[in-house]
Amino acid sequence: MSQSIIGTPYKRIDGRLKVTGAARYAADHPLPGMAYAYGVYSTIANGRVVAIDDTRARAMPGVVAVLHHGNFPALHRTPDVAMTFKDILSAAKVDERRLPFEDDKVAYPGQFVALVVADTFEQARAAALQVKVDYAESPAITNLKDALKQKGAREGGRGHSRGDPEAAWQTAASRLDQTYNTPVETHSPMEMHATTAYWRDGKLYVYEGTQGVVNHRNVLANVFDLPPDRVEVHAPFIGSGFGSKLWPWPHSIAACAAAKVVKRPVQLMLPRAQMFTTAGHRPETLQRVRLATDGNGKLVSIRHESFNSTSTTDAYTEACGGVTRSLYSCANVLVNHKNSPLNRGTPTSMRAPGAAPGLFALESAIDELALLRGIDPLAFRKLNLATRDESLNLEWSSNHLPEAIDTAAQRFGWHARNAAVGSMRDGDEVIGYGMGACNWEAFQVPTDARVIIRSDGTVLVQCGQQDIGTGTYTVVAQTVAQLTGLPFERIEVQLGSSTFPPGALAGGSWATASILPAIAGATRAALTKLREYAVMSGGLLSGSDAASLAVDCGHLVNGDQRVSFAAVLRHQRIARAEGNFQSGAKGGDFSYRSFGAHFVEVRWDPGISRLRVARVVSAIDVGKVVNPLAARNQVEGAIIMGLGMALFEASENDQRSGLPVNNNYAEYVVPVQGDLPDIDVTLLDYPDYNLSEFGARGIGEIGVTGLAAAVANGVYHATGKRIRSLPITKEKLMTL
Numbered sequence: 138m139s140q141s142i143i144g145t146p147y148k149r150i151d152g153r154l155k156v157t158g159a160a161r162y163a164a165d166h167p168l169p170g171m172a173y174a175y176g177v178y179s180t181i182a183n184g185r186v187v188a189i190d191d192t193r194a195r196a197m198p199g200v201v202a203v204l205h206h207g208n209f210p211a212l213h214r215t216p217d218v219a220m221t222f223k224d225i226l227s228a229a230k231v232d233e234r235r236l237p238f239e240d241d242k243v244a245y246p247g248q249f250v251a252l253v254v255a256d257t258f259e260q261a262r263a264a265a266l267q268v269k270v271d272y273a274e275s276p277a278i279t280n281l282k283d284a285l286k287q288k289g290a291r292e293g294g295r296g297h298s299r300g301d302p303e304a305a306w307q308t309a310a311s312r313l314d315q316t317y318n319t320p321v322e323t324h325s326p327m328e329m330h331a332t333t334a335y336w337r338d339g340k341l342y343v344y345e346g347t348q349g350v351v352n353h354r355n356v357l358a359n360v361f362d363l364p365p366d367r368v369e370v371h372a373p374f375i376g377s378g379f380g381s382k383l384w385p386w387p388h389s390i391a392a393c394a395a396a397k398v399v400k401r402p403v404q405l406m407l408p409r410a411q412m413f414t415t416a417g418h419r420p421e422t423l424q425r426v427r428l429a430t431d432g433n434g435k436l437v438s439i440r441h442e443s444f445n446s447t448s449t450t451d452a453y454t455e456a457c458g459g460v461t462r463s464l465y466s467c468a469n470v471l472v473n474h475k476n477s478p479l480n481r482g483t484p485t486s487m488r489a490p491g492a493a494p495g496l497f498a499l500e501s502a503i504d505e506l507a508l509l510r511g512i513d514p515l516a517f518r519k520l521n522l523a524t525r526d527e528s529l530n531l532e533w534s535s536n537h538l539p540e541a542i543d544t545a546a547q548r549f550g551w552h553a554r555n556a557a558v559g560s561m562r563d564g565d566e567v568i569g570y571g572m573g574a575c576n577w578e579a580f581q582v583p584t585d586a587r588v589i590i591r592s593d594g595t596v597l598v599q600c601g602q603q604d605i606g607t608g609t610y611t612v613v614a615q616t617v618a619q620l621t622g623l624p625f626e627r628i629e630v631q632l633g634s635s636t637f638p639p640g641a642l643a644g645g646s647w648a649t650a651s652i653l654p655a656i657a658g659a660t661r662a663a664l665t666k667l668r669e670y671a672v673m674s675g676g677l678l679s680g681s682d683a684a685s686l687a688v689d690c691g692h693l694v695n696g697d698q699r700v701s702f703a704a705v706l707r708h709q710r711i712a713r714a715e716g717n718f719q720s721g722a723k724g725g726d727f728s729y730r731s732f733g734a735h736f737v738e739v740r741w742d743p744g745i746s747r748l749r750v751a752r753v754v755s756a757i758d759v760g761k762v763v764n765p766l767a768a769r770n771q772v773e774g775a776i777i778m779g780l781g782m783a784l785f786e787a788s789e790n791d792q793r794s795g796l797p798v799n800n801n802y803a804e805y806v807v808p809v810q811g812d813l814p815d816i817d818v819t820l821l822d823y824p825d826y827n828l829s830e831f832g833a834r835g836i837g838e839i840g841v842t843g844l845a846a847a848v849a850n851g852v853y854h855a856t857g858k859r860i861r862s863l864p865i866t867k868e869k870l871m872t873l
Contacts, residue, residue, distance in 0.1 A: 141619075142615050142618045142619040143615055143616070143619050143761070143763055143831060144761065144762060144763065144765070144822070145615075145764070145765075146764060146765045146766035146767075147611055147615060147625070147764055147766065147767075148611075148766065149608050149610065149611045149767065150610050150611050150614050150625055150630065151374075151604065151610045151611070154374075155374070160373075160374040161373070161374060162328055162331070162346065162374050162375070162376055163328075163331040163332060163333060163344045163345050163346040163372065163375075164331040164333065164344075164346075164404060164406050166333045166344045166404075168333065168335060168402040169402075170401050170402060171333070171335075171401065171402040171403065171404055172201050172254050172255060172256060172261075172395075172399055172401045172402065172403050172404075173254070173255060173256070173257055173258040173260075173261045173403070173404050173405075174252050174253065174254045174261055174391070174392055174395050174403050174404065174405040175252070175253050175255075175258070175261035175262045175264075175265040175405075176249050176251070176252055176253075176265065176388070176391075176405070176407075176408075176411065177205075177249070177250050177251035177252065177253065177265050177268045177270065178246075178247045178248065178249060178250065178411060178414065178415070179243045179245070179246055179247060179248040179249075179250050179270075179272075180246065180270075180272075180794065180796070181243055181246060181272045181274045181277070181794065181795075182243070182245060182246040182277035182279060182480035182481075182794060182795030182796075183243060183244065183245075183274070183275045183276065183277040183278075183449075183480045183795075184242075184243050184272050184273050184274040184275045185241045185242050185243060185272065185273050185275075186205075186206065186241040186242075186243065186250055186270060186271070186272060187241075187271040187272060187273050188270070188271040189205050189207065189250070189251055189268065189269070189270050189271075190268070190269040190270075190271075191203040191205070191251065191268050191269075193267040193269075194253055194264040194265070194267040194268045195264075197255075197260065197263065197264045197267065198260060199255040199256035199257055199260035199261075199264075200253060200254070200255045200260060200261075200264045201254045201255055201256065201399050201401070202253075202254045202395070202398060202399050203251060203252070203253050203254075203264070203268065204238065204251065204252045204253075204254070204391075204394075204395060204398065205238055205250060205251040205252070206238040206239065206240055206241050206250075209237070209238035209239075209394065210394055210397065210398060212236050212239070212360050212361065212390065212394065213359060213360055213361070213362055214234055214235075214236060214359075214360075215229050215230070215231050215234065215356050215359045215360065216229070216359070217234055225352075225582050225583060225641050225642070225722075226351055226583050226584075226585070226639040226640075226641070227355065228352050228355065229352060229355035229356045229358070229359050230352055230356070230384055231356055231384050231385050231386075232384045232386075232417060232451060232453065232483045232484070232485045233386060233387060233415075233448070233450065233451055233482070233483040234450065234451055235387075235450045235451075236360070236387070236390060237249045237252075237387040237388075237390055237391040237394075238250075238251075238252075238391070243272065244448060244449050244450050244480065245414065245448060245449075245480050245481050245482045245795065246414060246480070246481075246794055246795040246796040246797075247410075247411055247413070247414020247415050247482065247796065247797075248387075248414070248415060248482070249387050249388070249391060249415065250270055251265070251268050251270065252391055252395060252405075253265040253268065254395050254398075254399050254403060258404075258406075277479075277480040277794075277795050278478075278479040278480055279479060279480060279481070279790055279791075279792050279793075279795040280421065280446075280479065280790070280792065281420075281421040281422075281423060281444065281445070281446040281477060281479065282423075283479070284446060284477035284478060284479040285423070285444060285477050288477050288478055288479075289477065290444050290475035290476065290477045291452065291475060291476060291477070292474075292475055293445070293452070293454030293455075293456075293474035293475050293476045294454055294474065295454060295456045295459065295474055296458070296471075296472050296473045296474055297458070297462040297470065297471070297472040297528050298470065298471050298472070299468070299469065299470050299527070299528070300467075300468045300469030300470065301469055302427075302438045302439065302440050302469040302470060302471045303438075304469070305429060305437045305438035305468070305469040306427065306429045306437075306438040306440075306469075309429030309430060309431065309437050309438060310429075310430060310431050310432040311429065311430045311434075311506065311509055311510050312427070312428070312429045313426070313427065313428045313429070313502055313505055313506040313509060314425070314426075314427045315425075315426055315501075315502055315505060315861060316423065316424065316425050316426075316861065317423075317424045317426065317497060317498035317501060317502070317861045317862070318421075318422065318423055318424070318861065318862040318863065319419075319421065319422045319424075319494040319497060319498075319782075319862075319863045320421055320786075320787035320788065320789075320863060320864070321418050321419065321420060321421050321446070321481075321787065321788040321790075322418060322419040322487060322781075322782060322786045322787070322788065323412065323413050323418045323419075323786075323788045323797075323800075323805060324378065324379040324380060324381035324412070324416075324417065324418070324419075324487055325412065325802070325805060325807060326376055326377040326378050326379060326381065326382075327376045327377060328346055328375065328376020328377065329346075329406055329407050329408070329409060329412055330346055330381070330382065330386065330388055330389075330406070330407040330412065330416050331344075331345075331346050331404065331405065331406040331407070332344070332345050332346075332388060332389045332392035332393070332404065332405050332406075333345075333392075333402065333403075333404040334389075334392045334393040334395075334396040334402065334403055334404075335396050335401070335402035335403070336396055336397050336400070339363075339367065340363075340367045340368070340369070341357060341361060341363065341367065341368045341369070341393060341397075342369045342371075343357065343368070343369065343370045343371070343389070343393060344371050344372070345370055345371070345372050345385075345389060346372065346375055346376065346378065346382050347370065347372045347375070347378075347382050347383075347385070347389075347603070348372075348375065348378050348380075348382045348383045348603055348605055348642055348643040348644050349383060349384070349603070349641075349642035349643065349644070350370040350371065350372050350601055350603060350633055350634060350635045350640075351370075351601050351635055351639045351640065351641075352383075352384065352385075352642060353370045353372075353385050353389070353635070354368045354369070354370045354635040356384075356385045357370070357385070357389075357390070357393060360390055360393075361393065361394075361397075368635070369634070369635055369636055370634070370635040371633060371634045371635070371636075372603050372633040372634075373603075373604075373631070373632060373633040373634065374604070374633070375603055375604070375605045375606060375633075375643075376606065377605055377606045378605055379487055379488045379778075380417070380485060380486035380487045380488055380490065380644060381412075381416050381417045381418075381485060381487070382605070383485065383486055383642055383644045384417075384485065386415060386416045386417070387415060388405050388407055388411075388415065388416070389405075391405060392404070392405035409800065409801055409802070410797075410800040410801065412800075413788060413797040413800035413805070414482050414796075414797065414800075415482050416482075416485075417482065417483065417484060417485030417486075417487075418481075418482070418484055418485070418487070418788060419455070419484065419487035419490070419493070419494070420445040420446040420447060420453065420455050420476075420484035421445065421446040422443055422444065422445045422446075422455055422457055422494045423443070423444045423445075424441065424442070424443040424444075424457055424494070424495070424498040425440075425441075425442045425443075426440070426441050426442075426498050426499060426501075426502040427439075427440040427441075428440075428502055428503070428506045430506065430510060434510050434512050434517060434520055434521075435466075435520065435521060436465055436466065436467040436521045437467065437468070437469060438467065438469045438470075439461060439465065439467045439469070439470045439471070440470075440471045440472075441457065441458040441461040441471070441472050441473075441495070441498070441499060442458075442471070442472075442473045442475075443455065443457035443458060443473070443474050443475070443494075443495065443498075444475050444476065444477060445457070445474070445475075445476050445477075445484070446476070446477060446478075446479050446481065446484065447476040447477065447478050447479075447483065447484055448478060448479070448480075448481060448482060448483040448484070449478045449479070449480060450483060451483040452476055452478075453476065453483055453484040453485065454474050454476055455474070455476075455484065455490060455491050455494065455495075456474055456490070456491035456495070457474065457491050457492075457494050457495030457498065458472030458473070458474060458491075458495055459472075459491045459492060459495060459578075460491075460492050460495055460496055460499065460576045460577075460842070461495065461499050462528040463523060463526045463527060463528045463529070463728065463730070464499070464522070464523060464574060464576050465503075465518075465521045465522060465523055466521055466522065466523040466524065466527060467521070467527070468527075470527075470528070480795050481790070481795065486644065488775065488778060488837070488838055488841050489577060489775075489838040489839070489841045489842045492576065492577055492838070492842045493779070493782060493841050493842050493845070496573065496574070496575065496576065496842045496843045496845075496846055497782075497843075497845040497846045497849070497863065498846075499846070500573040500574060500843050500846030500847070500850070501846045501849050501850065501859075501861065503517065503518060503521075503574075504571070504572075504573075504846070504849075504850040504853070505859065513556070514572055514850065515542065515546055515551060515572060518542065518572075518574060519539060519542060522538060522539065524536075525728075526728030526730075529728050531726075531727055531728040532727055532728070533727065533728055533730065534579070534727035534728065534729045534730075534825050534827035534828055535758075535760060535823060535824075535825040535827065535828075535834075536730070536732055536758070537732065537758040537821050537823050538574070538732035538733070538734070538758060540756075540758070540821060541732055541733050541734050541756040541757065541758050541819075541821060542574070542734045542756070544756040544819055544821070545733075545734045545735070545736050545754050545755055545756035545819065546572075546734075546736060548754050548756075548817060548819065549570075549736035549738075549752070549754035549817075551570065551572070551736060554570045554854075558853070558854060558855075558856070558857040559855060559856065559857060561854075561855075563740070565742050565744055565745075566740040566741065566742050567740070567741045567742075567743065567855045567856065568738060568739070568740055568751075568855060569738070569739040569740075569741065569850075569851040569852055569853070569854035569855025569856065570736070570737070570738060570739075570851055570854055571736070571737045571739060571846075571847045571848060571849065571850030571851025571852070571853070571854060572734060572735065572736045572737070572847050572850060573734070573735050573737075573843035573844065573845075573846035573847035573850065574732075574733070574734050574735075574843050575732070575733040575734065575735060575755075575757070575839050575840065575841075575842040575843035575844070576730060576731070576732055576733070576839065576842055576843070577646055577730065577731050577835065577838045577839040577842055578645070578646075578729065578730055578731075578835075579646070579647075579650065579729035579730055579731050579759075579760070579825070579828055579834040579835055580645055580646070580647035580650065580651070580722075580723070580729065580835065581647065581650045581651050581654065581720065581721070581722060581723040581828055581829050582641045582645075582647050582651045582722050583641065583651070583719060583720060583721055583722055584600065584602060584639075584640050584641050584651040584652050584654075584655040584719065584720045585600065585601070585638030585639050585640065585655060585717065585718070585719045586598065586599070586600045586638055586640070586652065586655035586656045586658070586659040586717070586718055586719075586720075587599045587600070587637065587638045587659055587715065587716070587717050588617065588656065588659040588660045588662070588663045588715070588716045588717075589663065589713045589714070589715045589716075590621075590663050590664070590667055590702050590706070590713060590714040590715075591706070591712070591713050592703060592706040592707050592711065592712055592713065593703055594623075594627065594691060594701060594702050594703030595623075595627045595628070595629060596617055596621060596623060596627065596628045596629065596660075596663075597629050597631065598613055598614075598617055598628065598629065598630045598631065598656060598659075599631045599632075599634075599637040599638060600613070600631075600632055600637055600638055600640045600652060600655065600656070601632075601633070601634060601635055601636075601637040601638060601639045601640040602632055602633070602640025602641055602643060602648060602651075602652050603632060603633040603640070603642075603643040604632050604633065604643070605643045607643070607648065607767065607771060607837055608764060608767030608770070608771075609632060609643070609648055609649070609652065610630045610632060611764055611767060612649055612652075612653065612763045612764050612767070613630045613632070613652060613653075613656050614628045614630050615763060615764060616653050616656045616657055616660070616831075617630075617656060617660050620657060620660045620661065620664070620688070621660065621664070621688060621691060621702075622688060622689050622690035622691050622692070623690070623691045627691065638655075638717060638719075640652065640655075645835065645838070646731070646834075646835020646836060646837045646838045646839065647835055648835070648837075649763060649833050649835065649836070650760075650828060650829050650831075650833050650834055650835060651720060652720075653763070653829065653831045653833060654718075654720035654829050654830060654831070655718055655719060655720040656718075657718075657830065657831070658716075658718025658719075658720065659716045659717055659718040660716060661716065661718075662715075662716025662717060662718055663714045663715055663716030664688060664714075664716070665683075665716070666714040666715065666716060667693065667702060667705055667706070667714040668683040668684070668686045668693060669683055670705055670706065670709050670711055670714060671683070671686065671693050671700065671705045672686075673709065675709075676705070676708065676709060677700045677704060677705055677708050678693060678695055678698060678700060678705075681695045681698075693705060702714075720829075723828055723829070726827070727827050727828075729825070729827070729828050729834070731757070731758060731759045731760070731834045731835060731836070731839050732757075732758045732839075733755060733756055733757035733758055733759075733839055733840075733843075734755065734756055734843070735753060735754075735755045735776070735779075735843050735844050735847040736752075736753070736754045736755070736847065737750055737752070737753050737844070737847040737848050737850075737851045738750070738751045738752040738753075738814075738851065739751070739848060739851035739852050739854070739855050740855070741852070741855045741856055741870070743856075746867045746870070746871060747867070748784070748852070748865070748866075748867050748870065749812075749814075750780055750783075750784070750814045750848060750851075751814050751815065752814050752815045752816075752817070753776055753780075753814050753815070753816050753817070753844070753847075754817045754819075755772060755776065755816075755817070755818050755819070755840065756818075756819040756820075756821060757772055757818065757819070757820055757821065757836070757839060757840065758821045758823060759820065759821075759833070759834045759835065759836045759839065760823065760824055760825035760828065760832045760833050760834035761822065761823075761824035761825070761831055761832035761833045761834075762820045762822045762833070762836075763831065763833050765820060765822075768820055768836050769818050769820065771836045771837050771840065772818045772820070772836060772839070772840040773816050773818060773840070774840070775837065775838065775839070775840025775841040775844075776816055776818075776840050776841070776844055777808050777813060777816075778808075778840075778841045779840065779841040779842075779843075779844025779845055779848075780808050780812065780813075780814075780844065780848070781806075781807045781808045782841065782844070782845045782863060782864070783844060783845035783848035783849065783863065783864060783865055784808075784812075784848065784864050784865055784866070785806040785807060785808060785812075785864055786805070786806065786807060786864060787863070787864055788800075788805065818840075845863060848865065849861075849863075849865060852865055852870070856870060858870055858873045860873075
């Protein structure tokens with residue numbers, strides 16, 4: 138296959154729609170007669186609703202209804218079943234299984250306790266503020282430390298054990314035993330969660346900010362007891378989600394139910410404050426890491442035991458040790474995950490779930506042990522890298538991590554590092570160098586696609602997979618252009634509707650690896666059908682061997698004969714040549730992962746207590762790079778998110794009420810343009826054909842993993858202070 142299109146950087150084909158405002162998001166659908174909903178949210182963390190006085194609210198202008206547990210329609214929960222990659226297209230997964238308003242219980246602050254529906258958004262909001270709720274409040278648990286003390290911990294699964302880590306620890310030459318903490322992080326995408334829903338002839342139509350239209354449809358079908366074909370969910374454009382929009386949350390179900398009750402279209406958008414309470418978050422973690430080496434610096438024992446917060450209604454596990462089980466070679470390994478319930482909304486996946494906080498702990502500990510042994514941290518890592526996946530007893534499908542480390546180290550200038558703490562200076566600033574490995578799973582999951590070659594010579598592509606802002610529209614067009622030779626302007630890509638052939642979730646870094654084989658298969662099927670039409674009796678290439686017809690720049694070619702796609706169809710008076718294909722899931726033969734390394738330059742000015750990251754140099758091994766422009770953008774965005782994790786982000790809660798106190802962009806601090814360092818990303822571009830024909834692996838998550846540890850390691854090199862609790866703030870540096 139020619140690589141002239143696959144592997145070439147292209148600007149996003151949906152870019153003009155976005156910058157001109159033509160791209161329509163979930164809240165951009167002003168339907169005729171639409172009403173607006175606004176929530177009333179619990180101000181307590183635990184207890185029950187005793188009474189709701191909505192008299193004043195119902196009397197206000199424009200108010201259509203006030204809904205709560207006393208008058209809300211009866212709904213059905215989604216079965217709590219395990220989801221596997223093989224059944225991902227039929228899954229109906231939620232993170233918060235409790236339905237909105239299903240009883241009078243309050244499990245967390247910010248929980249829906251009532252919903253006002255009115256003619257305008259302003260009327261709904263004003264009326265919601267007039268709904269008076271009386272509570273019977275119970276003592277609440279508001280942080281992980283108290284949860285572990287009062288409730289203990291329960292097994293979270295996804296652990297791993299091999300060898301005898303305790304026995305190896307006892308006889309080891311060097312040992313490290315440290316605990317690391319990460320706070321609650323909140324996704325905070327620019328586009329807030331929104332649902333626009335209406336019913337027509339017993340069928341439910343929904344515009345939703347979701348990373349999975351098929352899963353979302355399946356959930357709503359369960360909740361409202363409808364056949365799946367009686368629900369349509371559309372999400373052609375999403376203002377990112379980072380995992381918070383993977384699964385349906387209560388607002389979506391509430392909006393759909395409200396639309397049914399008032400018999401009008403209803404739109405419900407979560408206020409920014411409720412993005413911090415009722416739409417998921419990365420949970421708080423406490424991680425104990427114990428590492429031991431022999432006299433030569435080889436790891437002989439690894440134990441990574443993590444605890445994370447979850448809600449009292451759902452058990453969510455942040456699998457922090459998922460990378461630990463396989464990244465480094467060691468015969469004796471224990472990985473264990475436990476969770477403890479507290480009065481906070483249910484956590485959910487956040488970019489690189491498990492791996493992001495887990496690699497902060499592991500890569501910090503690896504650095505600490507290397508320095509304890511007197512070994513350069515880079516050399517220590519390379520000495521201990523696993524050459525196969527020892528946790529699964531499988532070969533890597535492809536692994537170029539040693540080259541990634543060497544490439545990034547050379548570009549960064551690691552060789553110039555003076556190992557002595559605080560020894561590198563530039564004027565008033567002390568310079569620190571830190572590094573960290575990054576790692577993420579690679580997947581190909583079932584995906585369906587449809588490709589239609591039309592009689593006007595254009596191609597229509599449809600798939601029920603979403604583009605969450607990562608460039609999926611463009612890589613799909615690249616795939617079709619690669620196989621047909623048509624220019625992008627002749628290719629129309631439609632994504633993000635449950636009416637299209639079912640696609641997978643846009644999460645887990647599996648979108649590109651999953652959708653490309655489906656698009657390619659459907660394109661080939663359409664071309665096969667077109668060839669059959671061309672050689673039919675009376676066809677333009679009648680008498681030719683269909684299988685031998687070549688494809689070139691939108692034409693079928695047989696020797697000197699050259700016929701356009703459009704001419705073939707018009708000649709036979711056929712409207713289109715359609716092809717459908719479903720890609721499958723990969724597994725069993727190899728261990729599929731992506732690899733990389735970050736190198737970070739930290740600068741600390743003790744005179745003014747200023748800490749900043751000046752440079753980040755990364756090299757990433759993610760298989761074939763389909764679109765280098767979009768791929769590099771993904772890694773750069775993940776690095777910036779990793780900087781937020783390292784230096785800024787923490788959702789803070791009032792320990793009395795449990796309510797978040799920094800639930801806005803002014804006080805929940807994320808990196809902005811002035812915080813950004815110079816970022817240098819190298820993509821190794823080694824196709825992984827064991828995973829798919831295109832050799833592409835996921836790239837969205839890996840960039841955030843290991844970055845926080847690299848920053849922490851650089852901070853130690855500059856200051857001699859080891860920060861084991863994120864975020865790394867100047868206050869922590871000044872008090873240690």
